[in-house]
Amino acid sequence: MPPDLETRWTPPTDADGQPRQVRRILRLFRPYRARLAIVGLLVGAASLVSVATPFLLKETLDVAIPQGRTGLLSLLALGMILSAVLSSVFGVLQTLISTTVGQRVMHDLRTAVYDRLQRMSLAFFTRTRTGEVQSRIANDIGGMQATVTSTATSLVSNATSVIATIVAMIALDWRLTVVSLLLLPVFVWISRRVGNERKKITTQRQKQMAAMAATVTESLSVSGILLGRTMGRTDSLTRSFAEESEQLVDLEVRSNMAGRWRMAVITMVMAAMPAVIYWTAGMVLRTGGPQTSIGTIVAFVSLQQGLFRPAVSLLSTGVQIQTSLALFQRIFEYLDLPIDITERERPVRLDRIRGEIRFENVEFRYDDQGAAILDGIDIGVPAGDSLAVVGPTGAGKSTFGHLVPRLYDVTGGRVTLDGVDVRDLDFDTLARAIGVVSQETYLFHATVAENLRFAKPDATDEELRAAARAAQIDDHITALPDGYDTVVGERGHRFSGGEKQRLAIARTILRDPPVLILDEATSALDTRTEAAVQDAIDALSADRTTITIAHRLSTVRDADQIVVLDSGRLAERGTHAELMERDGRYAALVRRDAQLEPTS
Incomplete structure (x- = not known):
């Protein structure tokens, strides 16, 4: 287990809770810095390769085809094919390494929580439902799987792609770039609102899942079944479980639908942006503004469409990370539990025990x-x-x-x-x-x-x-x-x-x-x-x-x-x-x- 997980963290305060929590999450990845550095290199290489394709397309439309330069055309086509191959290879390697790192972090978290609970005094277990403990390890850590295995890499990958694409778009035509990015601050604000909303619902959902796990653990054990049957409470226990399950259904629906319409509006607006680009380019040409070649327009739209996927994914990733903070907080609550029964720094060991x-x-x-x-x-x-x-x-x-x-x-x-x-x-x-x-x-x-x-x-x-x-x-x-x-x-x-x-x-x-x-x-x-x-x-x-x-x-x-x-x-x-x-x-x-x- 990495030493960082053995540290007794201080619970975050309301004033700086979220930034401190993010720092604690980042510390989980510290033992895997070398692998993450490789992922970063792969992400950067994949972003550069993907951005290169529109420039190859521009040269194809503006130079190779109009001038009939078949040799250049062949090289440009080969370059686009090679770009697609390299992007796929980099993507597979990036997924392999990031998933491995994420699963190791999950393992570290599970082991750290289990180890902390093993060292708790008997008093903790006399006041805590067994199902609640099991839910923290199974449901909460399991719910963080997407975040620690793919979300972090997706965040870096998409952020790199967005930055590289915007730089390339500016290089092609800064005016069209301004038009494309006008609504970006509004989109970021909407995604943060959605993330905060989902975080609150996720906290309620995990508590409800823990309550259900406790009910199942207690009522479906051998002792629970015997008690329920002999007391004639089978039907009432089933009704009680159904009510808890109904509450979970409502929370799951609310969690999945929170901000869904707002995110759908963002998707629709970004999907319509190519039409706006074509219209803007046409109006500039009609008013006699600086000429923009057809190849530039097509390459720009290609870049803009390439920006669409990572930008939407980046906004969704932000929402997912905010949601996952609720799960991390529940795990950190257990990791922050004070251990009452501790061993001295230099404990006494008795090799021969008499038994007085x-x-x-x-x-x-x-x-x-x-x-x-x-x-x-x-x-x-x-x-x-x-x-x-x-x-x-x-x-x-x-x-x-x-x-x-x-x-x-x-x-x-x-x-x-x-x-x-x-x-x-x-x-x-x-x-x-x-x-x-x-x-x-x-x-x-x-x-x-x-x-x-x-x-x-x-x-x-x-x-x-x-x-x-x-x-x-x-x-x-x-x-x-x-x-x-x-x-x-x-x-x-x-x-x-x-x-x-x-x-x-x-x-x-x-x-x-x-x-x-x-x-x-x-x-x-x-x-x-x-x-x-x-x-x-x-x-x-x-x-x-x-x-x-x-x-x-x-x-x-x-x-x-x-x-x-x-x-x-x-x-x-x-x-x-x-x-x-x-x-x-x-x-x-x-x-x-x-x-x-x-x-x-």
């Missing part, structure tokens, strides 16, 4: 004005020991577990691994040190083997089976028709909840982290399935520092230490026996669980 975890007067808030989710947490977990975190819903248990692998950063105090603040550690050390098994198991739409190897890409088949055996899922996998090549389906829905959890545990065993975070890993399972998964968890937890965030207290009785959180504070701590003896909040939670357990 400490919370030192930890405080956490989601924002500066918000209430404290955790407050004054001070507790240590020796390497190899187990800590259970329990408490009522909303006590801050999951947040407690998220702070260790730096899914969030503390807002006060610090969390340490082997005595080093986790904020000072490099990301690789954290990834090697800490494994997380959560209640919501995520599996990719891929094979069982590919899902397991996500933890260790170079794992052998025997390592996969060993991890699966430890997680007590190997027998089930091998009994499937395709074994480890079985595709798990969208979000793993071809497997039961307990089977998915054991696959997640096998995946974590394969990574072999010294520290393990179990975030209510069995709370969504029935008692029988929980027992099978708990056996797998026990195998995973052996000889590791384990932090278990539990809803069902039956799974944490053997923990070396149990802490009870209440409203973000440490309410109690001790072993199961000690806390039961105190008959406090933990004992009350245990009695509550006993009442909820099935009697059979």
Whole structure:
């Protein structure tokens, strides 16, 4: 990825937003300066060759044919043929290079946005719809394809052609040139108005496309289909999608028709210009003005007609660029997102990790004005020991577990691994040190083997089976028709909840982290399935520092230490026996669980 894309740009202000945005767009092309220089040379050569043809035509009509000079006529005809051939060759090479550069810029943008999103904290994704994120990468960057692959080259090509043609027209007859260009400022003004109008509509259209993408992502996922069917909302979801699609239809029509009549008037006027040139030349001859040869008039009209195509294209390109600025702005919004979880300039790397975890007067808030989710947490977990975190819903248990692998950063105090603040550690050390098994198991739409190897890409088949055996899922996998090549389906829905959890545990065993975070890993399972998964968890937890965030207290009785959180504070701590003896909040939670357990 080019270094320029790694720069954290400052969002443009209203005063100089558009010029700054244009500069940022130009920076995207900086790594490809050499190729763009070649394109510029090809554009210049093609423009010169195309402008030469009318002069060859003038000599043919004024000299070669009237004087019967067949040799000169042959050379001039050969020159016109050669001009056409060279123009075509230059055009093909120019298109090849510019398209390649444009696609590389698109690749850089996609990669930069994806990389920025990968480094965002968990908080960003909890407040942003998945479809919105996907739309920025797919629709917005995809919508810029024409701009970055052909529009920039078209702009340079057409501008060069227009300038070269105007110079040639002046050389032929400056009076006819003045007549031809009288309305050009009006045309430029009209095209800018049209561009601004389309830019506003494009912004609305992209937002609507993002909303539709979010609806599709949420309602057509496996979970969305299940919810819609069981709630009897299939028809209403379809109607809602149809309404959103109808709004998009209106925006698409408005976008395509914005300024269409005004641009059509420009086209008609420029198409009628040859008649104006002939009329002007005839009136000059009739009034006895300076003589203009027939060859000059024909060559001038040929040039003027040659000016027509790039001039109209140039005006349309200006409109397209203004429209694309709306798309670039949406992409730059994501590239400008502040990254909350960053690595130090010189981070600490631990080659040998023991797994001692400490919370030192930890405080956490989601924002500066918000209430404290955790407050004054001070507790240590020796390497190899187990800590259970329990408490009522909303006590801050999951947040407690998220702070260790730096899914969030503390807002006060610090969390340490082997005595080093986790904020000072490099990301690789954290990834090697800490494994997380959560209640919501995520599996990719891929094979069982590919899902397991996500933890260790170079794992052998025997390592996969060993991890699966430890997680007590190997027998089930091998009994499937395709074994480890079985595709798990969208979000793993071809497997039961307990089977998915054991696959997640096998995946974590394969990574072999010294520290393990179990975030209510069995709370969504029935008692029988929980027992099978708990056996797998026990195998995973052996000889590791384990932090278990539990809803069902039956799974944490053997923990070396149990802490009870209440409203973000440490309410109690001790072993199961000690806390039961105190008959406090933990004992009350245990009695509550006993009442909820099935009697059979």
